[in-house]
Amino acid sequence: MRHRLKDVAERAGVSVKTVSNVVNGYQHVRADTRARVEEAIAELHYRPNLSARNLRKGRTGLIALAVPELDTPYFAELARHVVAAAAEHDWTVLIDQTSGGSEQERKAAGGIGEHMIDGLILSPLALTADDLANLDGLPMVLLGERVDRGAADHVMIDNVAAAREITTHLVGLGRRRIAAIGSQRTPEGASARLRLAGYAAALAEAGIAYDDRLVAPAPAWHRADGAAAMRHLLTAGVRPDAVFCFNDTLALGALRALHEAGLRVPEDVAVTGFDDIEDGRFSIPTLSTVAPDKERIARLAVELLAGRLTTDRDAPPRELVAPHRLALRESAPLA
Amino acid sequence: MRHRLKDVAERAGVSVKTVSNVVNGYQHVRADTRARVEEAIAELHYRPNLSARNLRKGRTGLIALAVPELDTPYFAELARHVVAAAAEHDWTVLIDQTSGGSEQERKAAGGIGEHMIDGLILSPLALTADDLANLDGLPMVLLGERVDRGAADHVMIDNVAAAREITTHLVGLGRRRIAAIGSQRTPEGASARLRLAGYAAALAEAGIAYDDRLVAPAPAWHRADGAAAMRHLLTAGVRPDAVFCFNDTLALGALRALHEAGLRVPEDVAVTGFDDIEDGRFSIPTLSTVAPDKERIARLAVELLAGRLTTDRDAPPRELVAPHRLALRESAPLA
C-alpha cells in the first residue's frame, strides 16, 4: 500500500528522476509535466521515504536535544523553544532524556545511533572534557556550564553575575542572614559552584561574612530536595532571613517547608529562585527569580548548530552568553 | 573519518556481510573471526549507519510521541514514562509538539516524514475521525478521549468515573455549592465534556441541583486560565464552597486566585484537580486530585503499539482503560 517514486513515475508516464525533481521543487520541470506528476502523487498518496533520502543525502533533517530530565519544568520550557527554533530550519527535534548519567550522555553524544541525527544540543551534567574529545564528527552545541574551555560550541548565561545580582537584591531588602540552597560538591555541580560563587561575591561586596552553616547542599534540584534542605536549615537553628535557592523547583520546595514551619514569606524569610519557570508565577507567594532568556538560549543554540552544519564545520568553537534579568515577585519583592 | 562496513571488512580481512553478522550478533561466526572483526570495529570506531539499515529493513526503531504541549507538566511526566517503556522495546522516542492544532496533529499522524517512524503514540485534541480514516498504514495508539469508536488502538482512563469520584469526595466534605472549572464547548473539549458529565452525575447522586453559574469555562487548561475562571466565579457572586478543576494546572491557578481574594483553602473553599502532577504535591496548600496511573498508561500504549508492529497488524482496534485513584491532600483533605 506504500508507493515509491517508481510507482508515481509509471502512473505519470515520466522518469523516476522527474518525479523526484517535482517532489523537491526543482525548477526545470515543465508546468504540465509538473501538474501530471503532482496529480499522480496525490492519487497514490505518495510520501517520500526519508530513510532512503537520508541515506542518499547523508543528512537526516533530525537534530537531537538531550536533557537530563524531561519533567523538569525548566527543560520542558527550553525544549519547547528549541523545537520552535529548529522548525525554522526545517529540523525535527528528537528529544532525549539522559537522566544526567554520564553513560547516557555519552550515548546521546555518540549519536543516538550514528548517522541518525545531523547534530546535537546537549545539556550536560556528567559529561567530561575527555568524553567530548572522543567524539569525532557529530556537530554539537552544549548548554549550560562549560565542560571545558573550548571543547565545543556553547551557550550559557552568566551564572556568577546572575547569582550575585539576586543575592544583592536580598541584601538590598535589608537581609543579612542569607542562606543558599542547592550547593553540590560533585563534578556534576558546575552550575552549583558558579551560583555559589556569585552568592559569595555578593555577600563579600556587602561586607557580610560568609557562613558555611547557611549553605545547604541538595543532591538533586527537585522540590523535595528544596523542602528537605530548608527544613534542615530551620532545625539547625541558623535562623536565615532570606534564602537564595539555586533553581526554582528548589525554591518551591523551600516555600513549602517554610509554610509548614509557620514562617511567612517574605516577611520572615525572603525566597528567591533561578530559572523563571511557569510555576513560580502562580505559586503562593509568587517567586522572585533569575529569568534567563530561554527563547534566546534556544535560538542561539540552534543557530550555532546551523552554522556548524553548513559553513564552518571546523571553525573554532564559539561561546555565546544569553541575557538574563531579575523577575521580582512576592517572595522577595522590589522593595 | 566515518567508516563503513566495507572499511572494517578490509581491515579484518573478511567479507562485508561477515562484519554485518558480527555487528548484529549473528550466531554462526567463528570465535576468532568474531574477535578479529570486533577489533577492527573498535580501531575504526565503526558505527552502523542507521539510515541505511532502516532503508534495508523497512523499520527505523523510532516511534513518535505527539502531545499538544511539552511544557504542560502532565505531558512531560507522561513523556518520561513513555520513553522508559519504549526503551524496553529498544525504541527511541521522537517527541513532537502538536500545539493541539489539527494541522500539526494530522502531520504528526501522517508520519513526521513517512517511513521515519515505526509507530505513533498520539494524544489528540483536534483530530477527528475523518482525519484518522485517511491515514493508511502507520500503526498508531491514541491517548485520552476517544476520537471515534474503534478508529484506532486507544488507552484512556475512566474520566466520567474519576470526575464523579472526586466530586463525590467534595460532597462528602459537606460542600454543596461545588463549582467546576474547565468546561469547553469546542470539539477539542472531549475530556472536558466527560469530566463535566462525571461532575453532574455526582451532583445528581447527591441530590444537588446542577447550577449553570457554577460551571466556568476555560479556553485552555493553564494556570492563568484557572486563575481567571476562579476570579470570574468569585466576582459573579455565586459563592462556591468547593471547586473541581478539570486539571491540576487550572487548580493551581484557582488556588492563586483564591489566595488573592483572601479566601482560605480548604476552610472557605475546597479545591481539587486532575492529573496528579508533581507541582500539586508541593503547592500551598497541597492539591487533592485524581491520579491517573501515568506509568501504566505509557506502558499500555507502548505495548499496544508493539503488538500492532509485530503480530496483529490488522487486528481490530483495542481499547484499554488504565486505573486511577484519588490523591487526597490539603486542598480537600480526607475528612
Add this chain to the structure above:
DNA sequence: CCTGATTTCTACAACGTTGTAACGGGTGTT
C-alpha cells in the same frame, strides 16, 4: 580417506532516493 551433514563465510542484489552526465529539441545569435 571418502561421504554427507553442518558450520562458516561470501557474492550479489535490493531497499528508495538523488547527483551526475548526457541527450534531444527548441531558441536565439551570428
Add this chain to the structure above:
DNA sequence: AACACCCGTTACAACGTTGTAGAAATCAGG
C-alpha cells in the same frame, strides 16, 4: 544555415546496509 546555448528530461550509479542463495571449510561417522 550553422552554431552555441539552455531547458526539460532521462539513464545510471551510488549512498550503507542486510536477506538470499550458495560456495567453501569443517566435522562426524564409517
